[in-house]
């Protein structure tokens with residue numbers, strides 16, 4: 001079942017003092033997100049990711065097209081209880097503590113009074129914020145506020161979770177924790193729709209991704225397919241023999257630093273290369289498939305119009 005259905009969605013912003021200049025934020029995009037998917041919305045700055053999320057949240061009105069969540073119109077009040085949302089720049093009240101804020105939002109989302117405390121504590125724990133649950137938010141770091149925003153998005157146990165740049169402002173440990181949190185929502189069968197610039201995060205956790213660029217949808221693809229298409233290159237590293245001529249001849253990229261060597265070879269050559277390393281008496285350190293498939297896909301999609309214009 002499609003949990004999110006977007007059809008020919010358009011948004012024209014009126015800008016300038018007299019609001020006479022028009023700017024197309026979205027130029028008619030259509031796609032669907034299925035139940036239980038982790039779906040990544042990718043795109044450079046100004047692509048239209050936040051615009052799409054704001055329309056889905058009912059915060060701004062589209063200039064054309066339709067959007068539905070769980071089969072209902074996005075303005076249907078029943079939708080609100082089933083969705084959670086982390087905005088791009090969450091506004092959180094300076095003088096409240098995370099726990100107070102969460103209890104407030106839990107109340108707004110219809111969580112019964114006697115369950116609010118328990119649910120709020122659980123959501124803060126999932127977002128890694130238990131220890132600072134009672135600290136005023138004006139004292140929280142950017143990363144801590146981002147976590148409170150995430151906890152706020154899941155406190156009422158929504159079926160569909162929308163996150164605008166959930167990893168922004170987080171250090172590498174925080175990013176990994178958010179990835180794990182999204183995975184755990186996925187394991188519970190929830191649908192997660194999030195925007196990001198960070199392609200490695202998208203590659204690690206998304207079932208499918210959409211690429212937006214300057215208000216246009218450039219592609220929607222299954223991440224596993226993209227990765228399997230890109231498969232075919234393997235990085236092999238070893239120590240002890242800086243030059244093995246037979247491997248140099250096969251390598252796409254051969255680089256020695258002192259005693260350590262890194263060679264990138266075709267997948268089909270892996271066994272031959274590993275045998276050659278052993279025969280040369282070197283110590284094999286690693287054999288790893290080369291990643292970066294999503295990055296290549298992304299760059300090809302967002303670069304395409306420029307290339308066409310140059311031709």
Ligand SMILES: Nc1ncnc2c1ncn2[C@@H]1O[C@H](COP(=O)(O)OP(=O)(O)OP(=O)(O)O)[C@@H](O)[C@H]1O
Nearest residue numbers: 013015023025043044045046047048049050051052
């Ligand atoms: N309130 C607004 N008034 C005028 N133009 C706007 C407004 N909001 C967004 N835009 C324009 O619409 C386009 C899409 O913006 P949007 O914020 O959706 O991009 P984004 O993909 O979220 O970018 P980022 O990665 O920087 O967050 C941009 O060109 C932006 O300048």
Ligand SMILES: [Mg+2]
Nearest residue numbers: 049050051088
């Ligand atoms: Mg944005």
